[in-house]
Amino acid sequence: xxxxxxxxxxxxxxxxxxxxxxxxxxxxxxxxxxxxxxxxxxxxxxxxxxxxxxxxxxxxxxxxxxxxxxxxxxxxxxxxxxxxxxxxxxxxxxxxxxxxxxxxxxxxxxxxxxxxxxxxxxxxxxxxxxxxxxxxxxxxxxxxxxxxxxxxxxxxxxxxxxxxxxxxxxxxxxxxxxxxxxxxxxxxxxxxxxxxxxxxxxxxxxxxxxxxxxxxxxxx
Amino acid sequence: xxxxxxxxxxxxxxxxxxxxxxxxxxxxxxxxxxxxxxxxxxxxxxxxxxxxxxxxxxxxxxxxxxxxxxxxxxxxxxxxxxxxxxxxxxxxxxxxxxxxxxxxxxxxxxxxxxxxxxxxxxxxxxxxxxxxxxxxxxxxxxxxxxxxxxxxxxxxxxxxxxxxxxxxxxxxxxxxxxxxxxxxxxxxxxxxxxxxxxxxxxxxxxxxx
Numbered sequence: 001x002x003x004x005x006x007x008x009x010x011x012x013x014x015x016x017x018x019x020x021x022x023x024x025x026x027x028x029x030x031x032x033x034x035x036x037x038x039x040x041x042x043x044x045x046x047x048x049x050x051x052x053x054x055x056x057x058x059x060x061x062x063x064x065x066x067x068x069x070x071x072x073x074x075x076x077x078x079x080x081x082x083x084x085x086x087x088x089x090x091x092x093x094x095x096x097x098x099x100x101x102x103x104x105x106x107x108x109x110x111x112x113x114x115x116x117x118x119x120x121x122x123x124x125x126x127x128x129x130x131x132x133x134x135x136x137x138x139x140x141x142x143x144x145x146x147x148x149x150x151x152x153x154x155x156x157x158x159x160x161x162x163x164x165x166x167x168x169x170x171x172x173x174x175x176x177x178x179x180x181x182x183x184x185x186x187x188x189x190x191x192x193x194x195x196x197x198x199x200x201x202x203x204x205x206x207x208x209x210x211x212x213x214x215x216x217x218x219x220x
Numbered sequence: 221x222x223x224x225x226x227x228x229x230x231x232x233x234x235x236x237x238x239x240x241x242x243x244x245x246x247x248x249x250x251x252x253x254x255x256x257x258x259x260x261x262x263x264x265x266x267x268x269x270x271x272x273x274x275x276x277x278x279x280x281x282x283x284x285x286x287x288x289x290x291x292x293x294x295x296x297x298x299x300x301x302x303x304x305x306x307x308x309x310x311x312x313x314x315x316x317x318x319x320x321x322x323x324x325x326x327x328x329x330x331x332x333x334x335x336x337x338x339x340x341x342x343x344x345x346x347x348x349x350x351x352x353x354x355x356x357x358x359x360x361x362x363x364x365x366x367x368x369x370x371x372x373x374x375x376x377x378x379x380x381x382x383x384x385x386x387x388x389x390x391x392x393x394x395x396x397x398x399x400x401x402x403x404x405x406x407x408x409x410x411x412x413x414x415x416x417x418x419x420x421x422x423x424x425x426x427x428x429x
Binding site: 011014018022115116117134135151152169170171189204207208210212213215217220 | 280281282283310312326328330331344346348349350362364366367376380381382384385392393394395396398399400401402403405408409410411412413414
């Protein structure tokens, strides 16, 4: 059980406050942002303080921290802020939802955020600062490197390697034994069947609009 | 759908199904799932709206209009419509779903999601934070809707489809199985996923299987 400060005041910070507050042994006590981004002095009913002037009661000797900045700059922003908070002495904590199923024995790294309905099979290795959103599946023997972001209902088959900093869009799928390079972006619904190079971007073929109105469909 | 509703309400809710009702022209049998079936035009007093709530268990027929019409009819007859949320769904939103919703197992509803009336979320579907699901929407199994999206009233989302963040799906749309929608859609539009290609190689010739 720790008191934690959350870095950020956006939608992800609001969600972190929600999940840590409802479903963890930790308690959020304040939000921190860089002084240049300090716009309000309260968020979710708690104080917001600048990283440059953190009051003693929220410092690293009293609090742990969680960085909740989303996938900006293909996860680089979050990686940078994790490094900054660690440099300031904070221990970064992870969150695993009580409705996730985590079967692996390998310990998860710091600043991970594993949400409801996620299933992580045996022998999976999860690095630091990995974000996995609701109903995603990570099959056996897969490795997910640091700072990766898996959106909702992403499916990663067995023995896959997801490179550091990858972003996998909502509903995307990676087949077994595939190796994704570093900092790849896999768009919503995309299906990856072969290895990818670093920094590669993939999108799914868009749905086709049919030349009919929905009320003309016979079987629905 | 009625059989499913009977199953879920019976096994996993604070409610108890006591009878089925259909329009008289569809009255073919007098019992279903071991319970009486009565015509909507001649409901016996023990099943009247002063004694019972109701649930309209109709799928996506006529792009969800049929369910919407029967909900309106039951409400006009004085029934309060109840919703079902599986004990194995995770509904984290502070906004309570409306009436006559059916929310099945492994559905994930994140904070700040708004769910209207007569919405069906079938098993394993995920609705991400800040999204609005309007009235009479049907969401197929394992469909996923990203954050801050809107699904217009009466729309149908097929099994496994994907709706991107901040997208507005219009009213009465049909999004086919596995379709990926990343831009807004017009009302009444129909989308289909690209079809899988059949390989000329038979499965017995695949090298890596």
